[in-house]
Amino acid sequence: MPKEYNRTDRVADFLKRELAQQIKFQVNDPRLGMININDVEVSRDLSHAKVFFTVVGNSTDIKESEVEGNKAAEVLNKASGFLRKQLAANNTLRITPQLHFFYDKSVVAGGQLAALIDKAVAADKSHHHEDQ
Numbered sequence: 696m697p698k699e700y701n702r703t704d705r706v707a708d709f710l711k712r713e714l715a716q717q718i719k720f721q722v723n724d725p726r727l728g729m730i731n732i733n734d735v736e737v738s739r740d741l742s743h744a745k746v747f748f749t750v751v752g753n754s755t756d757i758k759e760s761e762v763e764g765n766k767a768a769e770v771l772n773k774a775s776g777f778l779r780k781q782l783a784a785n786n787t788l789r790i791t792p793q794l795h796f797f798y799d800k801s802v803v804a805g806g807q808l809a810a811l812i813d814k815a816v817a818a819d820k821s822h823h824h825e826d827q
Contacts, residue, residue, distance in 0.1 A: 744792035747799040764798030771796035
């Protein structure tokens, strides 16, 4: 019977919690707004971690939010060495993964898709009321 919660998942959860705190309290860059860590994927050998994030309170326009997200990714990738050092001090792992930050535009795209669905439902309801 396989383990349901393997080591890479535990390390990913740890990184997700710790990075959220470290970015909030340790990274003081005016170009960086509020960041939400959505997911962390850790390689099997624990040497690399992909960190997916969104910028909270940004524009609902996909193009504008992507520009903001890419700027934030640039800032976070430049601070990755500092963040890795902070993480190493807070854990007992033999190897602290190298951090690679990626902007996750799925949240903005999902919100835009939900707005389109709401608009289509409202249009459909108005057509039904006109027909009666």
